[in-house]
Amino acid sequence: MRAYAELSPSPRSIMTPGPVEVDPRVLRALSYPILGQFDPEFTALMNDTMEMLRLVFRTDNRWAYPVDGTSRSGIEAALTSLIEPGDKVLVPIYGRFGHLLHEIAERCGAEVVTLEQAWGRVFDPADIADAIRRERPQLVAVVHGETSTGRVQPLDGIGAACRETDALLVVDAVATLGGMPVETDAWQLDAVVGGSQKCLSVPSGMAPITYNARAEAKILARKRVERGLRVPGMANLEPAEGRRFIQSNYLDLAQLQDYWSAARLNHHTEMTCMLYGLREGLRIALQEGLEARWARHRRHEAALVAGLEAMGMRLFGDSSCKMAVVTCVEIPEGIDGESVRAMLLSMFGIEIANSFGPLKGRIWRIGTMGYSCRRDNVLRLLGAFEAVLARHGASVKTGAAVQAALDVYEAGEIE
Amino acid sequence: MRAYAELSPSPRSIMTPGPVEVDPRVLRALSYPILGQFDPEFTALMNDTMEMLRLVFRTDNRWAYPVDGTSRSGIEAALTSLIEPGDKVLVPIYGRFGHLLHEIAERCGAEVVTLEQAWGRVFDPADIADAIRRERPQLVAVVHGETSTGRVQPLDGIGAACRETDALLVVDAVATLGGMPVETDAWQLDAVVGGSQKCLSVPSGMAPITYNARAEAKILARKRVERGLRVPGMANLEPAEGRRFIQSNYLDLAQLQDYWSAARLNHHTEMTCMLYGLREGLRIALQEGLEARWARHRRHEAALVAGLEAMGMRLFGDSSCKMAVVTCVEIPEGIDGESVRAMLLSMFGIEIANSFGPLKGRIWRIGTMGYSCRRDNVLRLLGAFEAVLARHGASVKTGAAVQAALDVYEAGEIE
Structure with missing residues (x-):
């Protein structure tokens, strides 16, 4: 066989909307020797993770745990567990990940109604609320932070409209959780999916999720106990009368919550090292403090934006709904991006x-x-970006970007 | 908030049928800084992993890559991609994980026909082949190594019966890949799913999978390009006439193979650190050599079995189909297991x-x-097991087990 090289990845500053660099404390946590999945030491770490996820999601929900897969596994787990074939689902779309919600909902058998907004803008939340009252869907799925366009959708009033019409509200907060406010309970969100590899700075591989009792009621009505785990006398082996079982086994939240409960009913084999990493990433976020963390993201955004503007670059999209954690820059005419x-x-x-x-x-x-x-990272990027643009013959004001960012940093309350 | 303790897992000898201890080289690989998912350095590591998986699966199949989830995500990816609602699926069941195949196939909309064998035994493969010819299913799903009972199902003739009747053969080799022979091509297996956290000694979190052109043809007929990735002029946006799209997006092999192809069509965000770990685990397995690795597993099994028998313990199950990598021991009457x-x-x-x-x-x-x-591990386990059994008042022959195992090790050709 050919010799495969020793692993030796080059150092990188990763300034994308995810995956991003991982805190060295998390990298170290990943490399600890493993424990068995039902070892009491390990289940204690699972319980810690649930507690910390509740704090990060700002919720009192009983259920807050990671789904074992990348972010979209969490989104699909929520949708496949909460959508029954034939359900009407409303999806407001303002970028690529809205289309993904549409796609997944269709694969779950939903009758999907969409609202569309131009890429670079978001909806007036009152328009979404109106559509909910008009369409009366069983479920509304919306992206909170749309990384494809760098926009954040305000959610005020949408939760209330869902309660009023008895719809469930599922929110994709993959790109915002840990970097911008996500207020699960205050905003009346029924299920929220976060991402590990974005503002939490844990490698891709787990999708934190939370959902409330309204969502759980629908999940439990569809619950089906796995063949091979059924024991005589066990209750609720099949879904309630007229309800359809969840079409996935791996992404079945009814089974996952039994696994994460004190019953520890066997399902998958929990990802040991990823759980170590997620737990450490949550510890870091809570040690920093969520408000301080959100403020940090805003400050570095301010420095980055000041630098890009000083360079003469044009930012893309409606600035009133810009995500703090993603900045979109228009590629100048004639430049190969x-x-x-x-x-x-x-x-x-x-x-x-x-x-x-x-x-x-x-x-x-x-x-x-x-x-x-x-x-x-912000300062080095600005200097490098300016040099590379100049090297490509772009018309760029040189020498100004890094100074503008330094001005922001020196103006105060910047770490 | 309460202070969550620094991660500090206790050292463990993990002598379960998975997850098992992880090679320190793999643990180290997990902790390397991450690369972006489309960074050429990272895609080169993905390609290495595909090449090594082909060697480990003993196949020339084009497609061999990990599904990003625990082992059952790989099983569900194979079944949900290959089973269309209404398909007849044959599942021979001889333990818990056969029931899981039945469960998942039902959730995919299959009409499932089962064969059942007592736990602790396996099927005569000719009986399975006869059932295939009689039932003429579209797909046959069978467990290769059933860890719940410690048995291995011989597969000879089953692949031929599937070719003859135009059925697809999907094999769950989660517990055997890397520890016992799994001959994808020689045995005419159409899709095979392995496990990371068992004989490959990588943490749980990825499910290596391979499938051949027969399986791919069915997947491609059902392919649907994701909304949000469609561009004008793109071919085959929807499944072929009369075919049903794959009901999962996350576990859709048609999309996964595009992501793993040179096109790198965006899907999930590959699990960077897990991929590092899997690649290192495969390097270790191939450096040892598959045949040498299988022999090592047989040798330590021989020492363990000799020790247990010398102690007076009774092994469970039909010894002619015992898995080399799992040994089942009957709990003596009156002892609390x-x-x-x-x-x-x-x-x-x-x-x-x-x-x-x-x-x-x-x-x-x-x-x-x-x-x-x-x-x-084998020697320490035997000594400890004997002591704990004696402590529990079991009738156990003391002082013999470790000596019997040492005899096996000293008898030769044992490392």
Whole structure:
């Protein structure tokens, strides 16, 4: 066989909207020797993780735990567990990940009604609330922070409209959890899915999720106990009369919550090292404090934006709904965006992102998330970006960007 | 908030049928800083992993890659991608994980026909082949190594019967891959799912999978390009006439293979650190050599069995189909099996497993898998097990077990 090289990844500043750099404390946690999945020491770590997730999601929900897969596994777990075939589902779409919600809901057998908004803008939340009252869907699925366009959708009033019409509200907060406010209980969100590899700075591999009693009631009505685990006398082996069992076994929240409960009913084998990493990432976030963490993300955004504007770059999208953790930059006329990205990566070790669909080739996306959201990263990126743009013949004001960012940092209350 | 303790897991000898101890080289690989998912350095590591998986699965299949989830995510990915609602599926069941195949196939909308065998035995493969010719299912799903009972199902002739009747053969080799022969091509298996946390000694979190052109043809007929990734002029946006799209997005092999192809069509965010770990685990397995690795598992099994028998313990199940990597021991009359397990764990730091369903409370299961399959582990377990059994008042011959195992090790060709 051919010899496969010793693993030796190059150092990178990862300034994309995820995955981003991982805190060294998390990297170290990943490398601890494993424990068995039902070892009392390990189940105690699982319980710690649930408690910390409740704090990060700002909820008193009983259920808050990771789904064992990447972020979209959490989204699919929520949708496949909460959508019965034939359910009407309303999806407001303002970027790529809204289309993903539409896609997944259809695969769950939903009759999907969409609202569409131009990429770069968001909805007036009152318009979504009106649509809920008009369409009366069983479920509403909406993206909170849309990384494809760098926009954040205000959610006020949407939860109330869902309660009024008896709809469930599922929110994709993959890109915002840990970097921007996500108020599960205050905003009346019924199920929320976060991401590990974005503002929490844990590697991709787990999808934190929370859901309330309204969501749980629907899940339990559809619960089916797995063949091979049924024992005589066990209650509720099959879904309630007229209800359809959840079409996935792996992403079945009824089974996952039994696994995460004191009963520890066997399901998958929990991802030991990823759980170590998520737990450590949550510890770090809570030690910093959520409000302080959100403020940190806003400060580095301010420095980045000041630098980009001083350079003469144009930011993409409606500024009133810009995500603090993603900054979209228009690619100047005549410049090859992929060539700029490749040079940043190969010569400077800095990664930024392109975008999707209608924005492909039109914008770059710069992430300032989690452990990557640091002064040294912002300053080095600005200097490198300016140099690479100049090297590509772009009309760029030189020497101003880093100074503008330093001005922001020195103006105060910046770490 | 309350202070969550610094991570500090106790040392463990994990002698269960998975998860098992992880090679320190893999633990170290997990802790390397991450690369972006489309960074050329990272995609090169993904390609290495595909090449090595082909070697470990003993196949020339184009497709061999990990599904991002625990082992059952790989099983569900295979079944949900290959079963269309209404398909007839044949599942021979001889333990808990056969019931799981039945369960998942039903959730995919299959009409499931089962064969059942007593726990502790396996099928004559000719009986399975006869059932295939009689029932003419679209798909046959069978467990190769059934850890719940410690048995291995011979597969000879089953692949041929499937080709003859145009059925697809899906094999759950979660517990055998890397520890016992799994011959994907020679045995004419259409799709095979392995496990990371068993004989490959990587933490739980990825499910290696391979499938051939017969399986791929069915997947492609059902392919649907994700909304949000569709671009003008793209071919085959929807399944072929009369075919039903795959009901999962996350576990859709049509999308996963595009992500793992040179096109790198965006899907999930690959689990960076887990991929590092899997790649290192595969490197270790191939450096040892598969045949040498299988032989190592047989040798330590021989020492363990000699020790247990010298102690006077009775092994469970038909010895002609015993898995080399799992040894099932009958719990003596009047002994509390869970108390024995708890004492082994708390006083000796050694973990063994209980079992499920009809075998719950009747047997212990001892794994000798991957990095846990070592002489020091076998010898320490035998000494500790004897002491704990004596402490529980079991009638056990003392002083003989470790000597018997040492005899096996000293008899030759044992490392």
